[in-house]
Amino acid sequence: MAQEFGTVVIGAGIGGGHVVKELREQGYDRPIALIGSESLPPYHRPDLSKKVLVEGADPTALGLEDEGWYAENDITTFFGTDATDVDAAAHTVELGSGETLSYEKLVLATGSIPNTLDLPGSALDNVVTLRDADDAEAIRAQFGDGRNVVIIGGGWIGLEVAAAARANGAEVTVLLRSAPPLKAALGEEMGRHFEELHAANGVVFRTDAQTTGFSGAGTVSGVETDNGSIPADLVVIGIGASPATALAEAAGLDLDNGVVVDDRLVSSDPDILAIGDIANAPNTLLGERLRVEHWDNAVRQAGLAAATIRGEERSYDWQPYFYTDQFDLGMEYVGRSAPDDEVVIRGDRSGGEFIVFWTRHGRVSAAMNVNVWDCGDELRALVGKTVDPARLQDESVPVGEL
Ligand SMILES: Cc1cc2nc3c(=O)[nH]c(=O)nc-3n(C[C@H](O)[C@H](O)[C@H](O)COP(=O)(O)OP(=O)(O)OC[C@H]3O[C@@H](n4cnc5c(N)ncnc54)[C@H](O)[C@@H]3O)c2cc1C
Structure with missing residues (x-):
């Protein structure tokens, strides 16, 4: 006999955690079920590579809500439980525990699965990816003075892990296909800025060594490449992630x-x-389809999904946004730039506090504030506007008056 719910949410991460909260805050009064593979209630996932890896914070302290909040808000939770099947015609969800839930509306918020490398030695201990709290704790346990950490991939996760490992005394090598890191996301010039930041903090980047496998007896001790072996006590594979669409x-x-x-x-x-x-x-x-792997997108889409379930007419109509923290650099990025957009820098890049604008045919396509705060709303409002590049660059013109 199926347990009956108005809305069933599969995936108790950032999106799933926020959608149940939004449903209640927006006045939805039907029974809600929240199913999550992880044993923890929804938590602030971006802090895994920041507070947990850098500072050793306890992941149980990162919860979006106190554990009691779910029962208090009449949300039935199934944490530590996989949803194993969806029967769309019958409107039912099967759980790994053998239970069946029925729904009027189903929200899929199953997130991403990190990409892995299928190479000789991939199954050795300490060849890992980072997605959840268990991964973060296992990675942090391998940090320490003189430990050799090799990171494959120079995207956001790779660079945040690199910064955390250096902050905890490890020797860090990042293997890239091509330099600079983050070029696909930020372009050549800003990619170089992150490369210089990491190099100044002792991270070694290598583009001359493509991974061919991993060596070790039970636990990894080296990364094998087409240009020799690199000692490794821990290998973190950060080569992107794929959407978890099995249930869909x-x-x-x-x-x-x-x-x-x-x-x-x-x-x-x-x-x-x-x-x-x-x-x-x-x-x-923006007039285009997007699939965005960032925190803000999951939070905002949770609000939109709750509104849709309640029958409200709203749409996906905001600029993409993300942030990162690496060493002493904190930044926020709003908008969507293309590789051939013009780059305008406001402020002193070498001083570490500046704003970058990307423009296309005179229109601001994206903006990034680096260690400059309290201007996020103003930058968001600028995206899509046509502004004279000289004014964008001129620090005597307040951002709010551009
Ligand atoms: C280490 C790390 C650092 C990050 N840092 C940043 C950052 O600085 N800035 C930023 O903007 N973004 C960051 N992100 C990205 C951001 O966390 C994600 O975009 C966001 O979590 C996506 O939310 P989601 O709800 O789609 O997926 P998730 O938060 O991943 O949640 C999906 C949940 O669904 C569960 N699940 C999957 N399948 C099933 C199933 N069959 N049954 C039950 N449960 C299931 C998963 O276990 C998971 O708990 C970071 C991500 C990681 C991993």
Whole structure:
């Protein structure tokens, strides 16, 4: 006999945690179920590579809400439990525990699965990826003075782990296919800025060594490359992630680079929504489909999904946003730039406090504030506007008056 719910949410991460909160805050009064593979209630995942890896924070302290909040808000939780199947015709979800839940509306918020390397030695201990609290604690346990940490990939996760490992005394090598790191996200010039920041803090970047395998007896001791062996006590593979769409596939939903949803986050099944890292949604402001793997996107889409479930007419109409913290650099980025956009820098890049604007045909396509704070709303408002580059650069013109 199925337990009956108004809304069932699969995935108790950033998106899933926020959608149940939004539903209650927006006045939804039907029974809600929240199912999550991880044993922890939803927590602030970006802090895994920051507070947990850098400072040793306890992941149980990162919860979006106190554990009691879910019962107090009449949300039935199934933590430490996999959803194993979705029967869209019957409106039911099967759990690994053998229970069956029925839903009127289903929200899929299953996030991403880190990509791995299938090479000789990949299964050795301490060849890992970073996605959840257990991964973060296992990685931090391997840090320490003189430990050799090799990171494969120079994206956000790779660089944040590199900074955390250096902060904890490890020797860090980052293997890249090409320099600079983050070039795909930020372009050549800003990629170089991050490269210089890491190099100044002792991180070694190598583009001359492509990984061919891992060596060691039980536990990794080296990364084998086409240019020799690199000693390693820990290897973190940071080569991107893929949307976790197995259940969406089981439900028969349209898939194309994630779950295809409309601008209200409804999938090809009118009673199933998808949010966060798995959602490929048309952004009505930008006029293009996006699948965004960032915290802010999951939070905002949770609010939109709750509104859609309540029958409100809203759409996916905001600029993408993300942030990172690495060494003494904290930054926020809003908008969406293209590799050939013009770059305008406001402030002294060498001093570490500056704002970058990307422009296309005179219009601001994205802005990034680096160690300059309290201007996020003003920068968000500027994206999409046409502004004279000389004014963008001129620090005597307040950002709010651009
Ligand atoms: C280490 C790290 C650092 C990050 N730092 C930043 C940052 O600085 N800035 C930023 O903007 N973004 C950052 N991100 C990205 C951000 O955390 C994600 O974009 C966000 O968590 C996506 O939310 P989500 O709800 O889609 O997925 P998730 O938060 O990943 O949640 C998905 C949940 O679904 C669960 N799940 C999957 N399948 C099932 C199933 N079948 N049954 C039950 N549960 C299931 C998973 O276990 C997981 O708990 C970071 C990510 C990581 C891993």
